[in-house]
Amino acid sequence: MSFSHAGNPSIVFYSALPSKNIKFIITHSGDWKNSGVWNESVVVPGAQMSHPDIAYNDSDVPLVSSCGSAFKLIFSYCNGSLWKNQKASGSCYLYTSVAVNPVTKMPAIAYYAGSSDKKLYYTEFDGFTWSWGRCVHKEGGYGKSCSLAFNSSGYPGIAYIQDKTGDLWYAWYSGSSWNRMCVDDVSPYKKVPDVSLAYNRSGCPGISYYDGRNGYPGDLKFAFCRDVSPGLWDIENVYSDSDSGIYNSLEFDPVLDMPCIAFYKEEGTSTASGGSLYYCKKGFSPDSNFSYDVYPGDDSIFVSFSDKTFSQIHVNGYHWDFGDNTTYDGRNPPVHHYKYAGEYIVSLNTTNLFGCDKIVKNITINPFSLFFKDKTRGNAPLTVNFADKSLGMPSVWNLSFGDGEYYNTTGFFPERLSHLYKKAGIYDVSLLTDRDGLSDLKICENAVTADLNTSFDTSILSGKAPLTVSFNDTTKGEPESFRWSIDGIYISDEKNFTYTFALPGLYNVTLNASTGPLSCLCSVKVTVNENSSSKIKRPVRDYADTDASSDGYHGIRENEENKMNKSIVYAYDLNAGDIVSFNFSKGSIKKLSVAVRRHIEKIMFEVESGKKPQENYIRRLSPVYEYENISMKWSPESSLVAASVRFDVNKSWLKRYEKNGENVIFKIYNSKRGVWSGLPVETDGCNDDLCSYSARIPKFSYFAISVEKNTLYMPSNTTDLKAFSDKVKGSNAKRNYAAPYGVSG
Structure with missing residues (x-):
């Protein structure tokens, strides 16, 4: 059975009397009419006792598949009032099914064929010829009572019976291959029953079939899968009176989308008693969700x-x-x-x-826990006001401020709740609400940040050398660690400390207070003025490695070491408050000045030019003018308050790397960490050949006179550029010339 586009049901069937013909009938009203030339016609005369099938194309032309004489697969269509027949395959055994692909608009046929081992096949028309039949189920005996249909995507599906067991099977094409599954065990009692496949508008498959598993009489059943991809099938009895449905055909109403079945019902107790053709339909109530x-x-x-x-x-x-x-x-x-x-x-x-x-x-x-805060960041101690904005009318509140303190209440939350964060930190705030056992937890990470507010007091900010100053921390926010530095040089990690400035100058004292990931800096300037001689216990004394004085306070050691870029100076009986200078004739360091903290019986300094530390790995450094190694002997470094050096750099070397001599740095080597650190440098002036610089040093170690990276100076005028080029091309160019950082070759 099939519906025309006008909604009229039509049926194609095999008629044994008066001759073996495939017939077609159609109704144009609510009544079935099977008499009269205009509503009944012969499609294939002299056909085998086969199971034909019918479909309509887009032009509302009926298409019929059947098994003709000599077991040939016949395809028929009506071009008005006459039927045209053509051979679609050379082999067919009784069972055929035709359908039109909604995408290609071309007909296709499923059929049962073969010599001894019959199987299920599928063929389609391309507009000119029928394709070679493709085997759908390769096992023999599968394919009787086949029924072909297409879903809205143009993919075919076939319902069919397994000959020996009587199982109902469903095969569907996924776009690349055929898939198969067993739907029901029908176990026919007498004959192989008809099955009919159709798709509703949603692409869900439905199958009508005869079930004879309980013997005579059998039942007409309907199987429906609510999923486009087959899974579970809903199976129900359609008709159980007499022996109903051994021959049947299914279609979905194109208007109401409900299943309609035409079926044969026996009127007696056996097939010899004859029967009648019936038509039924069903609609589904909705499935609410x-x-x-x-x-x-x-x-x-x-x-x-x-x-x-x-x-x-x-x-x-x-x-x-x-x-x-x-x-x-x-x-x-x-x-x-x-x-x-x-x-x-x-x-x-x-x-x-x-x-x-x-x-x-x-x-x-559940309730939704929500809260408002008027501040997210500020200096500790920080006051933050909280307000409840929870939804669902909670009756219990538990607010955690993140600093170990909580606020719990029942029945009422204040309009504004204030909390003081005394200690600096980053705090997570959470609110747990509850109503009748239903709860919700809201966690705001990093909700409040209370910053440190670093500050400190000084006993005095200016005075004459030596100047002793006490520094006392007054930071708010309860910091956990302290780091004091003077002119960028680390001095102490105590909360409070006292320091004596022995040399005149302007000093920048900095406190870096921290707690966790938070830190804050505070700096003050301390001015140390030069003292008159009456304020110094002992006058400033200068010593030189070339002096030959024997006044008991200094001397030099003349030996082979002095011939190897090493200068040695020493002195005796130095008192607290003395400022002592040592002058050197070798190397770039010309003067070393120290301030004495306490009495020193004897002290010696060695300055070795050109010597660099033994580093564990090669590092790319800025161009180095000269390495210096300064060491102190006979007395600990703690006996000194401060030390500074003055050194000279040749102008011709400076001209290679920078123009004004402003980028010179004095580096100190940290042997424990294996790194170089720059020290603050002051320019003391230049003459025709040299530029002089001074730097305060925190300890005695290896030093390097260098310039900042990427400061190679290129002359701008032609004359200077030629002279520069000639110097680079000279015999010492490879030894003296250093390329800027990152340039090789």
């Missing part, structure tokens, strides 16, 4: 409901009950507002032409 999404709103909890009802035909009635004494009639209601958190029973009742269905769901709506 819905989904929902809960989220916070402005002043209440919002729930968005979406209808997910399944129905083969139009649903003409929706009724929602939200469980809070409110209802709505319509498919998808507007967002619903729940003021209170709790358990709600929500129902949806749907109706179509064939019945109604109701679904009930229990919905749990």
Whole structure:
């Protein structure tokens, strides 16, 4: 059976009397008419006792497949009032099924064929010829009573019977291969029954078939899968009176999308008694379902409901009950507002032409914990005001401030709750709310940052050398660690400390207080003025490695070491407060000045030019003018308050790397860490050949006179450029010339 585009049912069948013909009948009204030339016609005369099938193409032309004489597969179509027949395959055994591909608009046929081991095949028309038949089920005996149909995507499906066991099978094409599954065990009692496959508008397959597993009489059944990809099948009896449905055909009504079945029913107790042709249809009541999404709103909890009802035909009635004494009639209601958190029973009742269905769901709506704070960051001690903005009318609140303190209350939350963060830090704030056992936890990470506010007091900010100053921390926020430095040189990690400035100058004292990842700097300037001779216990004394004096305070050691770029000076009987200078004639360091902290019986300094430390790995450094190694002997470095050096750099070397001599740096080597660090340098002036610089040194170690990286100076005028080029091309160019950092070759 098939419907024309006008909605008229038509049937093709095998008629044994008065001759073996394939016949076609159609009705144009509510009554079946099988007499008269205009509504009955012969499609294939002299055919085998086969199982024909019918379909309509887009032009509303009926198409018929059947098994003709000599077991040939015959394809027939009507071009008005006459039927045309053509051979689609050279082999066919009784069972055929025809359908039109909705995508290509071309017909295709499923058929049962073979010599001794018969199988299920599929062929399609390309507009000119029929394709070579493709085997769908390779095992023999599978394919009787085959029924072919296409889904809306143009993929074919076939329902068929297994000959020996009588099982009902379904095969479908996925785009690359055929897939198969068993639908039901029908176990026919007498004959191989008809099966019929059709798809509804959603692409879900339905199959009508005869079930003879319980013997005579058998039942007409209908199997329906609600998924496009076959899974579970819903199976129900359609007709159980007498022996019904051994021959049947299924289609879905194109208007109502409901299954319609034409079937043969025996009227007696055996097949010899004869029978009649019947037509039945069924509509499905809707299968109600819905989904929902809960989220916070402005002043209440919002729930968005979406209808997910399944129905083969139009649903003409929706009724929602939200469980809070409110209802709505319509498919998808507007967002619903729940003021209170709790358990709600929500129902949806749907109706179509064939019945109604109701679904009930229990919905749990928890409160939403929300809070407001008027500050997110500030200096400790920091006061932050909190306000509750929770939804769902909670009755219990537990607010954790993140610093170990909590606020718990029941029944009422204050309009404004103030909390003081005494200690600097980054705090996570959380709020737990509850109503009738339903709770929600809101955690805000890094919600409040209380910063350190570093400060310190000094006993005095200016005075004459030697100047002793006490530094006392007054930082707010309870810092955990301290780092004091003077002119960038680390001095102490104590909370408070005292320091004596022995040499005149302007000093920058900095405190870096920290706690966890937070830190804060504070700096002051300390001015140390030069003292008169009356304020110094012993006058400033200068010593030189070339002096030959024997006044008991100094001397030099004349030996082979002095011939190797090493200068040695020493002195005796130095008192606290003395400022002593040592002058050198070799190397770039010309003067070393120290301030004495306490009495020193004897002291010696060695300055070795050109010697660099033994580093564990090669590092790319800035160009180095000269390495210097300064060491102190006979007395510990703690006996000195401060030390500084003055050194000279040749102008011709400076001219290679920078123009004004402003980028010179004095580096000190840290042997424990294996790194070089730059020290502050002051320019003392230049003459025709040399530029002089001075630097304060925190300890005695290896030093390097260098320039900043990437400061290669290129002359701008032609004369200087030529002289520069000639110097580079000279014999000493490779030894003396250093390329800027990052340039090789």
